[in-house]
Amino acid sequence: MVANSSSFMQQPLCHDSESSALLQFKQSFLIDGHASDDPSAYPKVPMWKSHGEGEGEGEGEGSDCCSWDGVECDRETGHVIGLHLASSCLYGSINSSSTLFSLVHLRRLDLSDNDFNHSEIPFGVGQLLRLRSLNLSNSVFAGQIPSELLALSNLVFLDLRGNPMLQLQKPSLRNLVQNLAHLKKLQLSEVNISSTIPHELANLSSLTTLFLEECGLHGEFPMNIFQLPSLQFLSVGSNPDLIGYLPEFQETSPLKVLYLYGTSFSGELPTSIGRLGSLTELDIRSCNFTGLVPSSLGHLPQLSYLDLSNNSFRGQIPSFMANLTQLTYLHLSSNNFSVGTLAWLGEQTKLTALHLSQINLIGEIPFSLVNMSQLTTLTLFGNQLSGQIPSWLMNLTQLTVLDLGRNNLEGGIPSSLFELVNLQYLSVQGNSLNGTVELNMLLKLKNLISFQLSGNRLSLLGYTRTNVTLPKFKLLGLGSCNLIEFPDFLQNQDELEVLFLSNNKIHGPIPKWVWNISQENLKALDLSRNLLTGFDQHPIVLPWSRLSILELDSNMLQGPLPIPPPSTIYYSVSRNKLTGEISPLICNMSSLMLLDLSSNNLSGRIPQCLANLSKSLFVLDLGSNNLDGPIPQTCTVPNNLRVIDLSDNQFQGQIPRSFANCMMLEHLVLGNNQINDIFPFWLGALPQLQVLILRSNRFHGAIGSWHSNFRFPKLRIVDLSDNKFIGDLPSEYFQNWDAMKLTDIANDLRYMQALPKFQIPGYTWTMPYMYSMTMTNRGMQRFYEKIPDIFIAIDFSGNNFKGQIPTSIGNLNGLHLLNLGDNNLTGHIPSSLGDLTQLESLDLSQNQLSGEIPLQLTRITFLAFVNVSHNHLTGPVPQGNQFTTFPNASFDGNPGLCGSPLSRACGSSEASPPTSSSSKQGSTSEFDWKFVLMGYGSGLVIGVSIGYCLTSWKDEWFMKTFGKRQRKLTRKERRGHRG
Template identity: 40%
Template sequence: MGELVQHSPLCHNDKSSALLQFKDSFVIDKFASYGSSAYPKTASWAQGKNRDCCFWDGVKCDEDTRHVITLLLNSSCLHGSINSTSALFQLSQLHVLDLSNNDFNQSQIPFALADLSKLTYLDLELSGFFGLIPPSIGKLTMLTYLSLSRNKLNGQIPYVFGNLSRLTYLGLAGCSFSDFLVPLCKLTSTTHLYISENYHLNGQIPFFLPKLTQLNFLDISFNNLSGQIPPWFGNLTQLTSLLLEQNSLQDILPKSFSRLKNLEYLDLRLNHLSGTVDFDMFLGMKNLKQLQLSANKLSVVTTETNSSTNITSTIPQFDVLVLDSCNLRNFPGILSYQNNLMVLSLHGNQIQGKVPKWVLNISLEIMSGLLLSGNFLTGFDQPPLAVLPWVHLQIFDISYNILEGSLPIPPPSTVSYGAISNKLSGQVSLAFCNFSSISHINFGDNKLSGMLSDCLVNLSDSLLVLNLANNSFGGTMPKICTDGSQLRMIDLSYNKFEGRLPRSLRSCKLPSEYFQKWNSMKAFDATNSSYMKVDSNFITRTSAHSNSSLTLLYPMSIKITIKGVDRVFRKIQDVLVVIDFSNNMLEGEIPDSIGSLEGIQVLNLSNNILNGSIPSTLGSITLLESLDLSQNRLHGEIPPQLKHLNFLAIFNVSHNNLAGPIPQGNQFATFETSSYDGNLGLCGYPLATKCWNSESPKLRLPASEEKGDSGLPFDFDWITVLPGYASGLVVGIVGGNFVIVKKQFWFLKRQMKRKIRRGFRS
């Protein structure tokens, strides 16, 4: 038997004590970290027989000196404040420190970080830090990796930041910096630079970038940059990824881009670029995997690629190609040579006629997203398809074309199917009932007919959006919205359904206490407004080593009555705060809690069977411009508090059982008699009936109305029922889907971290 060797503990006692003090300065909170991989690493420290800190979770020591050199406490559910007196800064030999994805409770980044002068790797991303970056961070001159992204940091980058000349990775994304670029011009070793999502950062593209000749990855997306894309970008020939999306960049795309031969990812979407782009510019970038040019004012010109057996080795083989709204008039010929294409989006172009046969043969085993909506397509050049040929297709959208015939049947892998606003006819195939993962079904505005199968209930575990409006479906409505349903949007309006409403609609109750939870309606804020939408994320594999996230944003459309006029909003800006529950069968009283929604601009509860009195709390909704409570069974007086609604332009309480004096003055001096028709007990201007005394005549309700007996098959109690009525709240899905394909750079970043850490440990 070999001789037993007893190893002495590797950890110095003072370092072990410092780690335990650091641990005790925080509480474990599962909400302090995001993601399924988060867990409290410090919870196991100093437990059991193993009190050697060098073997604690997240701790590494130098085998010779016994000093702690690595502390990886990322995603460790740490919650609490941290300052310069923390025991952490006693670990003076640290080389690697990762505290990312915790919650340090809006602490400032401690000045004492400068005491960790041997740090080469520092990650504080997504950790709840607040305020200014301390100048002392400029003393960490050994740093090669630094990420401060996604904290509430603001102000300017200290000038001494330029001392970090060894940095190869710098993350400053998702903060609130407005002017921080000057010191960065000295970081000539940087290969990865993230400055995205600093929405206060404006002006032109930073002037110092040409000096960073080693850049591989540059992300300055989602800022407020303007002006032209400078031609000197063509000098950054080491670039493999360039992300400029969601800025206000203008003018033409410089021809110097053609010199970026190493580019793999190029994203220019959501800017104001204009002019003509020759697609041949990109054909020399044979490494290009993802190209996104959508949501600009570009006209992309394509030429037929010469046929050659070796052409696939000389042109890019795209994973993702997004050319939405690029004024294309045909399918680019280069598509016929694509073998690896997973996502193809050509939405909003001018492509006419039938989909060519050769398009149906592109990347049959790989294609997961095909979006051809918003063109002038009439059908498929190949005979009618039983099932679409792409065996792993997840997203298929042919909305807003002029397609005729029956619905193409997608493969069982389908997650989202859009065919809105075409001329498709016939019945919906039972094949749709077998798709256990489908989340979006959008068949509105077609000529589809027949009865819908109750098998749709099988989709309730996954289905988020169901839009069958404006067709000719008949028979009874399918059983949808069952208990546990994930549905967010349902639209079955403008069909020929008959019979009783399914009891499954009980799962769509709208309890009055919901008004207390609608916080976004309690205030008005027009800053950073966008459009209301339902979004879904899909992860698609783009290569053997990385994935892409495809996000579909379905802008909501709605038909509502505003100021007496029916209006259809194809897209709804989220600062438009509207409640329209008209033309349903809602019963019960209007809850007082509705007055807490002070951001509402339009409130329409007309054509229901509501009773009780008008809540005086409506007078708190000072932004209200239109109030329609007509065609109900409301009684009592019109609350005088409504005189405070100085923006009220439309007021309609006609055909109720209201009594007493009409409030006088302010906006009430502008309403006509039609606003009060059918209320025999009302008096005062503008009616001819004068109020002779303070006693307001009261109308007694019939007994059935006092009891709220509607005679319906079941009680409603604030249930919103959309289908089967000629108008009312019509929530639909429109075309013009925004397609966002974002490289999962966190995956690459994680791989890079591992590589760096392995280098530090070796």
């Protein structure tokens, strides 16, 4: 290099001290190809040589560091002013004694994409006072960013992104911004900042680039940052607790890239967004934006990337999208759009990726797609598209991803679909497709790695004894494909990560070779809802070392409980015939989020070590087995438990007091055991508890007084029936159970559920778990396989409560079901029960109640079942509204009652004829089970239907198990349940 070509003077050689410093820096690292991720990475420092090392070189050439790869020198002074070692395969630690920090003339330092082995950024960096550019991104730094960095007041470019173990807290982001006032580019994505965004950022008038993705930012985003005069690139994505609103944009704004995805930005898109004439990329997916998409968005001529998905935009899908002729990527999925024309899609000739999932599309697959020959990705998942899969899809020859799942498509799969030879991902799951799919149709799809047929009426042919060489799948969905045995071709699938074979007719034992399928790679396996009976060879621990999800429920599996590997996160084996004890090996699953072993014949005690899993568990369901002994202590560590269901076993002793630590618990079901305890008032401290089922145990004593520290703030369903409780009904609880006072009517019927979400490499999973319970409704035990999330119920029947029914119960005007039957209650029926305007089922039978039935009860227009039989009630049965529909049996055993529907007229001295014993038990002839579930707000029989029709019996075994409970229990039988 020459400083001045006309002066015959060479650029000065680099200084010996700097050459020596660089060589010592080189010696402190290993060269490791895995230390850099960039495909173009190569080692730069091995060619650095001291004087005498470079044979055959000109004098001084080998030791002149200014000629070394990655080294930049000042042309006049010879000082090293730049070190460019990005992607240089450096591996090792670095500290402040490094000779690097003696290079005090450095202006540019780039060590990005190396591996510094979780070193802290050395405080020695503060010695490089001339630095204008510092890039340490993606280089495995950790710990707190040193305050000495704030001394680099000349910095214009700072990039520390991609070091998720790095922290910027002391100093803070505010300190950094205040001290580095000349910054033009600030990139801190994935650095742990965990703070608000300081308003001082808006003072950086030269800032062109601001990247703060996934930093733990919270609070409100300062709106005036959008107005920075030079800002071109802004991303604060993946900060879910960051809130904000979009400003009124000016035409002078130079913004080119705006990423707000995965934040809590909300409000409507301003019309002024159409002024951002330089905008090329807009990503606001997974925020809280609402309203219409403004037509001004169609005025952005440079826009090539647009993602509006996972918001609440409404209105028609905007046709002005046709004006965005530079679009290559468009994602509109998961919004509340109404149906509009998609003819404008024909104008989008440059689109390579189009996502239109879950946006209420109806009709056939839009023909306007036919000429989009550049498309590589097309997703139409989760709409109401109908008709057949069109053969013209074969025109889209570049497609690598085609997702038509969860629609209403009919007919067969056209053979032309298998002409799309570039396909890697093909899904038609969850439609109404029929016909056959032959394996040899896949021969042309050499690149196919994900194939989903599940949830149709298809039949797979040629899947056994075939010599066909099929693609190596990563995901394979063959649920509901009429399979009667495991497909033989799976034996050669050693790269499988996800395998769905649910809802088939695969019968008999699981063959031994199945355990060899993709042992090193399988992450999710679903064999549920088949006819499997056991295992050819029973493994103690299943062999897949990376398995995260295992579903074996609703089969006929016999023998001991299979134990998944320690990597398992979701394990369901409910509704089988498994026997024996629960092995302590199950506790090796230290990341388990759902464990459902319900409805088997497991016996013995729960392993004590299971309590250690409460840190990760969301759902623990061991109901309907033969387990016994005390319930082990649970929630002894901070935990995420939402559901504990131990019902229908033989547990004894008391409720563990450690349950008080289950602060996230929503659903606690302990019914039908032998628990001997007093009322667990201390559970009232749980802030999220909504369902408490203690029915059919040996609880005893009085409920006691309400206390403000134990107030059950969200309790909506409580069942204490068939125990030995005594004393007065808890009037103070009725006064203060605030969640039972809610009368909001939902527009759509939803169900109580846990939604554990987790990630395994390559996949994000949401695994809904529906809450269930057994309750008495209309004198019948009903199994609620799903619980509507607006259902509110109290069942205190079958105890020894005495005294009067408190008037305060009338405050719980959200109640749908109230059962106080089979106690020793006295006094009048309070007229305040007429305030329970949502009530559907009222049972006050078999008490000592007297006086008249309050006329106010006729105000309850939803009331579909009443039983006040076997009391000492007198006077006329109220007439009007629902009361005209109730049968005689509702009022039996009250000789003093008169009027319709009873045969004894009011004013008559003639005694009522005796009733049969069957009618005393509550006739169901007037209210059969064949009710149609009607939407809330529709008026009449919702309460009756809610108990039975929400139950969808899944198979014959399930009906045999629970069907025997669908009859009236006599008082004697109830007492027998309590032992």
